[in-house]
Amino acid sequence: DAKTTQPPSMDCAEGRAANLPCNHSTISGNEYVYWYRQIHSQGPQYIIHGLKNNETNEMASLIITEDRKSSTLILPHATLRDTAVYYCIGPGGGKLIFGQGTELSVKP
């Protein structure tokens, strides 16, 4: 199983970029990295995923290092509504395995 390591919490000022790091040094060559977030009392929400190229969608950008051992999720202009727990997930055994995630607090 691809294990991931994330800081337990981070703060970000409203309107600034939020950069959330993740280490996934055990990920294998054909495993994608997935990011989800969970806003308080809601179900997890898919954000983005990538294999080795950087990815961008309407929610965020994903930067994956060349050795694929780490990645960074970037929320370019964080808003108060982005306050949530962000999960970096490396699949294992064909399943998405959620770790503890990073609790991001966006402050005014």
Place this chain on the structure above:
Amino acid sequence: DTAVSQTPKYLVTQMGNDKSIKCEQNLGHDTMYWYKQDSKKFLKIMFSYNNKELIINETVPNRFSPKSPDKAHLNLHINSLELGDSAVYFCASSQVASLTGELFFGEGSRLTVL
């Protein structure tokens, strides 16, 4: 329209009772899941069904029995409820049958066992 809907949203019951949580998805997906989120906020997969067939059955007590009458529904029945079953249960679905990729989650069903 809610893509993945679960009922009930809240459930409070006594130890030893039997209860069910229902899940329906209107996304046309073939694969559905049940996840459990405990008080420490860890999300753990319990079961997965692909087109009504069980494909993942994690180490879950036999008291938990999923049932999929059709590919749009995956219900979770729990017998002889215990205090440790208190948690939020999330249903999810996905289009791909590879068990990874984008999962769509319901809003969760908070079960409290007294």
